[in-house]
Amino acid sequence: MQWIRTRSGRRRLSGIAALTGIALIATGCAAGASGGGDGGSGADGEQTITFIPKQLNNPYTDVVLGGGEEGATAAGFADSQVVGPLDASASSQVSFINAETQAGTNVIVIAANDPDAVCPALEEARSGGAKIVAFDSDTNPDCRDLFISQVVAKDVALIQVELIAEQIGGSGEIAILSATANATNQNEWIKYIEEELESNPDYADITLVAKVYGDDDDTKSFQEAQGLLQAHPNLKGIISPTTVGIAATARYLSTSEYKGKVALTGLGLPNEMRPFVKDGTVSEFALWDPAQLGYVAAFAGKALADGDITGAEGDTFEAGDLGEREVGADGTVIVGPPTVFNTDNIDDYDF
Ligand code: RAM
Helix, strand or coil, rough: CCCCCCCCCCCCHHHHHHHHHHCCCCCCCCCCCEEEECCCCCCCCCCEEECCCCCCCCCCHHHHHHHHHHHHHHHHHCEECCCCCCCCCCCHHHHHHHHHHCCCEEEEECCCCCCCCCHHHHHHHHCCCCCEEEEEECCCCCCEEEEEEEECHHHHHHHHHHHHHHHCCCEEEEEEEECCCCCHHHHHHHHHHHHHHHHHHHHHHHEEEEEEECCCCHHHHHHHHHHHHCCCCCEEEEEECCCCHHHHHHHHHHHCCCCCEEEEECCCCCHHHHHHHCCCCCEEEEECCHHHHHHHHHHHHHHHCCCCCCCCCCEECCCHHHCEEEHHHHHHHCCCCCCEEEECCCCCCCC
């Protein structure tokens, strides 16, 4: 397993991450935000790309899309835009996909809220000639050309188990506070977390007592965290594999009697988690560079739209500043290893 954990020393921000701060786009409304122009058919020979995240009102999404728009420009798309729902429910993306099909958008990049609910609409877009790139959270592989995965799914699951085991001293009750119950990415990570807890003798004394879903909604996640502690008085730790969930849980713990007593780890944005690391609520958590995910997805879409690749295993394409990428099994492209953040390195990151 490859992952980065820097306890000291500064990590130079990548060009992509460094630019993210100024490349954020306004995503304040469900109707979407254009990165230039008004979208369009590409009928004049110019290619268009549209990003459909799980939801717009998510700080993680903003960082991913900042990288995506930067990548779209660098890759040579004439127009890029972002549209999407305000909630991450299963079918909330369908009407946005249909609108892109109508507009004749050349590349649709989507983080699926449900692997199957989006498929009929994506198939229709494909029969109109669009290329489909899933990123962050996969669709059913049958209805996309590529999946750009931020990390090797099993690696990110194992890191979270390792972190919580360390933080609770190797034994006791833990719970998972996830995003939505349908999210492909979280469900895959949870599957590996459960397998690891069951099969690795190092974790024989750890018991997973609950899985709850905050739906990537800040208020619901906060309430679910509160509910977990009430329902499980012996709880020693929480894994929250969602940036929304971990931030809301940290906020709850930080002012509760459980601060410093109940451990919390998972996947978080350094900028959101910094105060909770500094005040001792959280000791270590993980993530990847979200901007790189959007950036690579844009270049993958361009390579597909240009006919340079089909998404077959072994295909390669150039992803701008991030270099050559290769398509692996199941049409999946891995962006990079995850990083573990703690008090020693969190100030080196700005996303
Ligand atoms: C949330 C979303 C997203 C996931 C991150 C870690 O922002 O659920 O899909 O990748 O957390």
